[in-house]
Amino acid sequence: MSSAPSPPASAPRARDGATARLARTGRLFFRTQPLGAAGFVMIAIMLVASVFAEWVAPYDPVAIDFGAMLAAPSGTHWLGTDQFGRDILTRVIHGARTALSIGFFSSFIGCTAGAVIGIASAFFGGRIDLLIQRVIDVLLSFPIIVLAVVVVAVLGSRSVAGVDLNLVFAIALPILPKAARVIRSAALSVREMLYVDAARACGYSSTRIMFVHIAPNVIAPYLIILTAYIAQAILLEASLSFLGLGVTEPTPAWGLMLSGSSSDFYREAPWMIIFPGLAISLSVFAFNLFGDSLRDWLDPKFKT
């Protein structure tokens, strides 16, 4: 890699394919942001493990084996088993799938809806902005878990393709107003740009200006909050599942593995409590690490 002659500043770069560009960007990120790279690697490992859970995990996540109840970590069950003899390692690996899918979709929906509202609020300004900001104020007066608990209680659960849509919505809703605030302030400065005036002078519609001219210029803060809120969403999903309001049995989910009867086994089977919590902590840690570095890299002035 280092032996390749460094290309003159602009000409060959323009001809590069998208893949080559991406690879170069990736290399630069890994070199300048070692902590972020570490976070990225952890996320990648989780992603691979969750996509290929059936092949990676040694057992069936829901298979009950009364012969191996509450077995301590050993060669056959690396992280031990729970009170139904289910393999903890297997359930932690499958739990990654639940955490990542719910975490990503909630953060994506919350941040995207928040971004659209934030851009519209900044673009239209005046009364519309004022009205939207008051509604955002209302939503921000709830701690996120309180809002999520109420939404879950109201909507119940509705699964589509193994993902509880109402749970995703309940987690996305508290994220929305925070995302809207951040994107609005970014869009406010973009709105003052000359190219927006130019677009207006060309007679483009408001929708076109918002989505074609403003949106691409707030993509950096959008990506930053998207990553940051995946971490928040994973934590929130774990908390809700722990309270019995999120993912339901027998689906393997980290928060659920810690809830209910697992606390009856503090003494007999501490591994039931230690490993799922470690999984939550490590995944949130990875996303925070990656998100922090992404922020430094994309936008050093940006503050959350």
Add this chain to the structure above:
Amino acid sequence: MGNYILKRVLLMVPTLLGVALLIFFMLRVVPGDIIELKLRGDGGTASAAIVEQERERLGLNKPLPVQFGLWIKGLATLDLGVSLWTNRPVVEEIGIRIGLTLQVAVMAAVIAAVIAIPLGTLSALYRDTWIDYLLRIFTIAGLAVPSFWLAMMIILLLLSMFAWAPPVTYTPFIQDPVANLSQLIWPALAVGYRYAAVVARLVRSSIIEVMREDYIRTARAKGLFEKTVVVRHAMGNALLPAITVFALEFAFLIGGLVVTEQVFNLNGIGRLFVDAVAHNDYTLIQAIVMLIAVMFIVVNLLVDVLYSVLDPRILYR
């Protein structure tokens, strides 16, 4: 200043009304009727007439806007109605539990302040050395570890080291301060860690920023000890933004306690909230949510006022 506070207090009204509207109507689309659940759940066989009578008694047969109006009127006079589940006044249900929750919250805040300010400052002063890296790992971990799991790990540790389990009953502070504190220090630590981490990160970045200011150079140039420069000149100014985060996080602490109280068998507001949700107890849920929202909005206002007291450069009109 007086005018400013008055204006802010008046601005609270529409926000609170919005919160009230949102929570009230959101709860009314809950599938599942509390009266049905109460009288017919677990195989109870109450006749339709009795169900109707109970609805009438609790005022649930009135049209929704009327119910909302009555509720707002009650809120204004601090009459929050009776719990639909236990039939006891909501004010009483909250009153007997709020002391416990507030005590844990205050203890967590003290722990957070005691940990966060020195750690954040050290991290900033030794920026990019191994001290900074260690402290940053400690704070990033604080953001990642769920407080309820930390609570479980604390119990696990206490259990294996001292054979201590969370007591089933709660000892009030007045009755036995030592027993009370030794019981509540653990939940306070569990939620305080995250709190400390959030504040410490802010203190760090804020100190780094302040250390670049001209007045720090002036203070050094006139020959002050570095300790005096940091403590008197840097920290005083750097802690101002930290106060905002500290206060806002405090308002959100109840959120963290919702889950942690379950782990420690603490019968506080968080526990009450989860139980109320499980029982579709609308009056109780909406009262607790309003309480939390009011706390949050009032804390916000107090922070702004405190700001102008601490920093004379900030003027409010």
